[in-house]
Amino acid sequence: MTDSIATSAATVPSQESKHRSANTSGWLLASPLALVLAVFLVAPIVMIIAVSFWGATEWTIYPAFQFDNYEFLLSSDVTYRVFVNTLKYAAITWVFTLLIGFTVAYFLAFHVRSLTWQIALFLLCTIPFWTSNIIRMISWIPFLGRNGLANSALLSWGVIDEPLEWLLFSDFSVILAFVHLYTLFMVVPIFNTMMRIDKSLIEAAADAGASGWQTLWHVIVPLTKPGIMIGTIFVIALVMGDFITVRFMSGSQSANVGRMIQNDISLLQYPSAAATAVVLLCTVLLMIGILLRFVDIRKEL
Amino acid sequence: MTRNLDLEFVNLTKRYGDTVAVDAVSYHFAAGTYACLLGPSGCGKSSTLRMIAGHESVSDGSILLGNRDISDLPPAKRGTAMMFQNYALFPHLSVIENVAFSLKMQGKDASERKRRATEMLELVDMVLLKDRLPAQLSGGQQQRAALARALITKPEVLLLDEPLSALDPFLRIRMRAELRRLQRDLGITFIHVTHGQDEALALADEIVVMNDARIEQAGKTRAVFEAPQTAFVARFLGSHNVIALAEGVVAIRADALRINTPETARIRGSVTNIEYQGTHVALTAKVDGDQEVTALLSDKDFFGAPKNLGEAIGLDWEAEAAHALAG
Numbered sequence: 001m002t003d004s005i006a007t008s009a010a011t012v013p014s015q016e017s018k019h020r021s022a023n024t025s026g027w028l029l030a031s032p033l034a035l036v037l038a039v040f041l042v043a044p045i046v047m048i049i050a051v052s053f054w055g056a057t058e059w060t061i062y063p064a065f066q067f068d069n070y071e072f073l074l075s076s077d078v079t080y081r082v083f084v085n086t087l088k089y090a091a092i093t094w095v096f097t098l099l100i101g102f103t104v105a106y107f108l109a110f111h112v113r114s115l116t117w118q119i120a121l122f123l124l125c126t127i128p129f130w131t132s133n134i135i136r137m138i139s140w141i142p143f144l145g146r147n148g149l150a151n152s153a154l155l156s157w158g159v160i161d162e163p164l165e166w167l168l169f170s171d172f173s174v175i176l177a178f179v180h181l182y183t184l185f186m187v188v189p190i191f192n193t194m195m196r197i198d199k200s201l202i203e204a205a206a207d208a209g210a211s212g213w214q215t216l217w218h219v220i221v222p223l224t225k226p227g228i229m230i231g232t233i234f235v236i237a238l239v240m241g242d243f244i245t246v247r248f249m250s251g252s253q254s255a256n257v258g259r260m261i262q263n264d265i266s267l268l269q270y271p272s273a274a275a276t277a278v279v280l281l282c283t284v285l286l287m288i289g290i291l292l293r294f295v296d297i298r299k300e301l
Numbered sequence: 302m303t304r305n306l307d308l309e310f311v312n313l314t315k316r317y318g319d320t321v322a323v324d325a326v327s328y329h330f331a332a333g334t335y336a337c338l339l340g341p342s343g344c345g346k347s348s349t350l351r352m353i354a355g356h357e358s359v360s361d362g363s364i365l366l367g368n369r370d371i372s373d374l375p376p377a378k379r380g381t382a383m384m385f386q387n388y389a390l391f392p393h394l395s396v397i398e399n400v401a402f403s404l405k406m407q408g409k410d411a412s413e414r415k416r417r418a419t420e421m422l423e424l425v426d427m428v429l430l431k432d433r434l435p436a437q438l439s440g441g442q443q444q445r446a447a448l449a450r451a452l453i454t455k456p457e458v459l460l461l462d463e464p465l466s467a468l469d470p471f472l473r474i475r476m477r478a479e480l481r482r483l484q485r486d487l488g489i490t491f492i493h494v495t496h497g498q499d500e501a502l503a504l505a506d507e508i509v510v511m512n513d514a515r516i517e518q519a520g521k522t523r524a525v526f527e528a529p530q531t532a533f534v535a536r537f538l539g540s541h542n543v544i545a546l547a548e549g550v551v552a553i554r555a556d557a558l559r560i561n562t563p564e565t566a567r568i569r570g571s572v573t574n575i576e577y578q579g580t581h582v583a584l585t586a587k588v589d590g591d592q593e594v595t596a597l598l599s600d601k602d603f604f605g606a607p608k609n610l611g612e613a614i615g616l617d618w619e620a621e622a623a624h625a626l627a628g
Contacts, residue, residue: 198389208406218402
């Protein structure tokens with residue numbers, strides 16, 4: 001009997017078996033990516049969440065399920081100040097990267113006429129990325145230092161009488177480095193969206209009597225929103241999660257959440273670090289969730 | 302003498318580097334004309350239109366509208382409005398916002414914008430769809446919205462860049478009638494760029510046939526069709542045969558040819574193709590000098606004396622049906 005079923009299924013595949021095989025191949029096709037995500041994304045996050053409930057003393061860590069880490073974290077004044085500081089970095093960096101990124105992308109997309117030049121200038125923007133983040137960051141130090149290039153130039157021009165102290169190891173230098181490092185993450189998605197704007201829309205706006213600024217505000221900005229949003233997500237995620245830039249550029253004088261986690265880790269306080277990481281992750285996800293309510297980026301992806 | 306809103310080109314020229322796209326074209330359109338710029342792609346008709354609109358700079362010569370030189374004015378100050386080939390509706394704005402866009406740019410208040418945009422949408426029968434986004438409209442509806450947006454600026458000249466090419470054939474014929482009606486009702490000049498001769502013949506009061514950056518022939522639609530002056534015009538308008546005879550090259554309309562016995566006819570040939578077209582039969586013959594000639598016969602005439610492939614025939618015409626061609 002089993003034989004007869006097998007032959008009939010082989011000669012005339014039933015609707016159901018066809019359906020099932022399509023289903024199976026779908027699962028098979030999705031599985032490599034699912035596996036990668038499971039091993040490299042889901043598992044580490046689950047691990048961090050688990051460890052965030054563990055207990056710790058000065059010398060041991062022990063598995064447990066307790067809320068001590070969160071209680072300590074959320075009742076500490078320092079946590080709030082550090083989170084506010086981190087958000088401040090993110091907000092200021094966002095404003096500057098957006099302004100610069102939008103301007104650069106606008107120039108590339110609408111003022112540079114030939115595709116060859118567009119590509120050439122675009123590649124030029126990526127040249128700094130041929131070196132590591134750290135090197136690009138550190139190269140600011142001799143420039144901004146007390147006896148650095150900036151100060152000596154300003155002194156010799158007579159603009160200032162004594163070296164500016166706030167140029168290096170300050171919020172200024174931290175934000176400068178952030179803007180320097182992350183503006184390209186704003187340029188790329190905005191440029192990409194702008195290149196898809198039909199040029200005849202700009203002509204149609206001119207036909208309707210719109211001035212350059214009106215065209216920018218009523219046509220280009222609304223149509224560039226998805227790109228702006230993607231760039232925003234990049235910049236916010238990068239700045240919120242950063243610890244090394246803050247450490248180098250503030251001379252260890254400022255703190256952000258990343259540094260708080262790093263501190264805990266260097267003291268081997270993994271459960272506490274994990275709890276902070278979970279809170280940070282939730283904060284960033286919440287921010288991105290709010291951003292996505294405003295703009296639908298799906299058509300851009 | 303020239304009426305106030307006539308449109309005129311004076312040695313209008315467009316150069317892109319070394320290439321000349323429009324070569325010293327001069328022409329005069331009387332106000333209220335429906336004119337078609339007709340020609341193959343690359344003939345300079347689109348460049349001409351874009352120069353009138355102000356989206357392309359004029360390299361030399363000038364464009365006059367009502368005796369006013371508009372060559373260097375910004376697009377919105379010319380008294381022209383353009384309807385783009387792909388309609389160029391703003392994808393993030395609803396139909397009514399698209400139509401009211403120019404009023405918004407002028408800083409008109411919301412109630413006036415709404416009132417005037419609604420009037421325009423009534424004109425093109427789109428009031429019911431006013432809150433849709435362009436992506437939610439069909440091609441024909443997008444075109445109506447684009448028309449309303451162009452007309453709300455009260456232009457004296459409406460420029461249409463291949464307006465029907467994106468539509469399916471059925472809709473194309475309907476929109477054709479609609480464009481014609483709008484132009485009659487508004488009484489303004491329409492300049493319509495197209496590469497389709499049937500479209501130009503159906504719509505235009507005047508056609509301007511362009512080729513190689515120049516005007517090949519221009520005038521009243523019927524006058525041009527009845528008497529093409531060059532082989533190019535005769536071929537491009539279609540329904541004409543260009544035949545080299547002993548006395549020179551002539552154009553003869555396909556429906557002016559009659560089948561005759563080979564002995565008495567003006568030219569002789571053999572049938573190479575017979576195409577039944579319903580009301581007519583198109584009969585193609587190879588005649589002396591290896592030329593293909595097509596005769597369009599009414600079905601009654603053809604089936605009264607049917608011919609077969611390869612059969613020797615003679616072709617005849619009235620003397621006045623043949624127009625001598627220049628070059």
